[in-house]
Amino acid sequence: MNRACLSALLSHWVRNPLQLFAFLTGLALATGLWAGVQAINAEARASYDAAAATLGKGQFDQIVPATGDVIAQADFVTLRRAGWLVSPVVEGQIDGVRILGFDPLSSPIGFGVSQRTQTGDLGAFLDGDRLFANAETTGQLPSGIGVVTDPSVAPGIAVGEIGVVQRLLKRTDLSRLVVQPEQPLQRPALADIAPHLRLKSASQTADVGELTDSFHLNLTAFGLLSFAVGIFIVYSTIGLAFEQRRGMVRTLRALGVSLPRLIALMVIEVLLLALVGAIIGIFLGYIVAGVLLPDVAVTLRGLYGADVAGTLQFRASWLGSGLAVALLGSLAAAVAKIWQIASMPILASAQSRAWSMRSGRARGVQTVLAATSLLSAVGLAWFGTGLTAGFALLGCFLIGAALTAPLLMHPVLAFAVSAARTPVARWFWADTRQQLPGLSLALMALMLAISANVGVATMVSSFRLTFVAFLDQRLAPELYVEAANAAQANAIETRLPDSGVTVLPLLAIDTQVAKQPTRLFGVRVGPTYRDNWVFLDAQPNAWERVSAGSGAVANEQLARRAGLWVGDSVALGEDQTVALAAIVADYGNPRGQLVIGEASFRKLHPEIEPRQFGLRTDDPEMTRRILVSDLGLAESAITDQSALKATSLQVFDRTFTVTAALNVLTLVVAGFAMLMSLLTLADLRVPQLAPVWALGITRRRIGKLELLRTLVFAVMVCIIALPVGLVLAWVLLAIINVEAFGWRLPMFLFPGDYFRLFLLSVLAAIAAASWPSLRLMRLPPARLLKVFANER
């Protein structure tokens, strides 16, 4: 019996291939974008884990030079003799690949590829002059270097025995020392035996996973939005299929199929279809992720210095997540219809009642749901804290806005009906109003996609404008130089002022301020800082306070994370406290920063000598010549301000490539939802249009009116989507960004961009409506006559 019933249920899809196509494509698109984003996240996280394992970041304390990036071999020997259990590491770059040399005998468990070496493969590791890298990195290394392919090595990194790496890098010194977790109790303090070195605790080493969490959360949010838009298609298709099968359900029950069995079979039917859609979707997701991953890798490298493999692997995590959301999403879409069937009397009318005027009661329920969602959003905006609350607010607001859209359209169309003068116009508006319930899901999907585009475009463009202004502000020096040694640094400081160049030393050290990891800067206060830096908030004479040593400037990230603002005191050392004189915006930087005067910095950290300088000059070319020919600096040590700005903007633009791609994909899915809704509704429209045709309106005119109807809907959707998109942008800029990155961006409006987007959306809607309209225009009169023939 089950087989016969299931085949009867499935036969509906065989007889209605367009509905089957809409269901499978909707689900595949929804699952594809979701699974694609999850695949990218999974790949990135796997790369972070591999990098953490390879580099030992976040796991082991490290000893690093107080200044510069080199430790002498002798220091290593001194520390070992003094009882410090440390292991040497040397790092460098060959053809853009990070090369890491370590000593497998003394390195702690879990560092480098020591899991390999410590499980009995030590001989292979030490045997011969060769490196270990994954397949992708192996391809990037010069052919002369022997490389063993090892998939466990983090992407972008090649590891090898320290002696081998020193030879390859032509170095005899070290980069850092890894500290074993277990140390002898009696050992001299580091400051006593190697004062030029400092201990960097594991917690201070960048946890790239944490830094990039917000980026991945943003991607997930986009994936979820695309999934929601895609699942609208599924919901709409299932709704139509179930409505069309009310007669079949009645017959099946009359012929002796019990209700529980029928419901179970319908669930199986939905799951079977969902499984097919999910498999197609996962395959699609793999392609989407494969296409987007290289851009994501560039973004993560540019923003966070995180290396991510450029090739994609099938991983259980995203495969499972894709399958689960597809099956659960389809069931959720079907549950309302299954419930309707469960509560339908066996002798209920078999007439399809979808797409008729929705009752006032249904509109009432929708109003309550919309109001609840919007009120929840307001509540979350008022009381919520944290990134999760921010995204919950976003979700509630978008759901509320989507539910509100058809409710707003209804009275407008009702007014149009009453205002219409000619009979055809009156029929047109009345019929448009009648189509609203049937099209409302597609219209909601389109509204969400357009508002998401408005919101995200506003955020990105506001961010870009602010970022450009910020670069002009912060990158005022015409040249940036890095001295190779103390003599060069000294020469820059003493000789360049004679040529009319203002030298701005850049003193910096990583430290803790107000229990937050912070980069502390010492600056020589002058016109460059006074004239260019724009504060978010400041005391009067802020720079004077900084110069005098009584004040400091904190970036917004540090101020928000530490709960500090202008006037609050922060301790810098045991006996030095400064008041926050100003808060400055610091876009694109995930870390906290505190700026103090040069004198205060030197007093706090006398061991640090400046190696990096900003140079203010009226003649950058002449200054460049002096630096190279007189002071002996390498060309590569000099960076042009414009080159730096260009690089920064390039990184910025690529950062949002993925966002833009997901934006476009969401709009495509929404356009597809519109097309599918119109196509699946087209057959149901025939009985509604046949009387109008019989009364003398040509099929051609009916087709044109159908097109006009879609245009009306698209314009209404765009009008509603604009304020929704702007609120979305405000939430992203004022809440999500502050929670995710620690900075608040000003919001700008871009009317030209919105107009272009609306034009595109209206064109997409018209394109979606063209095919169904054309079908109507070409509908054989026999099909229309059949409507009357069936009437009895």
Add this chain to the structure above:
Amino acid sequence: MTDSDPVLALRDVWKSFASADGQVPVLRGVDLAVSSGETVALTGESGSGKSTLLHIAGGLDTFDKGNVRLAGHDLAAMSDAKRAAVRRSEVAIIFQQFNLIPSLNVADNIAFQARIAGHADEVLIADLAGRLGLSDQLRKYPEALSGGQQQRVAIARAIAARPRVLLADEPTGNLDERTSAEVLDELLALVADTGAALLLVTHSPAIAARMGRRLHLSKGQLV
């Protein structure tokens, strides 16, 4: 149940519907017995409760009071699922609106109830299709058939399930006079061959006259 017992028996069956004016009685103490091989016509004015009686007899609807025995099963004491099991194995219903499954072709529609009852007989199905003039229509879908052809498919589906009781709710109500006569001939011939009991609701005195027994329902009671 013995061979002499009626295959369908209603004893003092009452049924009312809720309306804005309160409970409206539709059936008021109906007694009815139909034996195997017997053909019974049920006539009455519109709204007299004919279809309700038929639905109760077929286990499609419940009743307020009384007793209904169908092929030895006491319907009042049965759950929905058990009533569904009795429907698919003991009864077949022919509707005025045919109620074919639009996405299944003629062959599958004919075999459907027999299949879900678990006793599909492909020879019988082919024979029925031949007798009802449907052999050339087996691959077609219901939408491509005329009203008379659709009703023949519904009759074939009912007979193919080999029911002990056949309930027909104005089976020719949607057909013209000639087709109606043809379909009725075929139905009666098949019922005679299978020995099933037939309870047929009709407005037509001519059709009623062709049944073995005629009952009239008036104001919820059989007269």
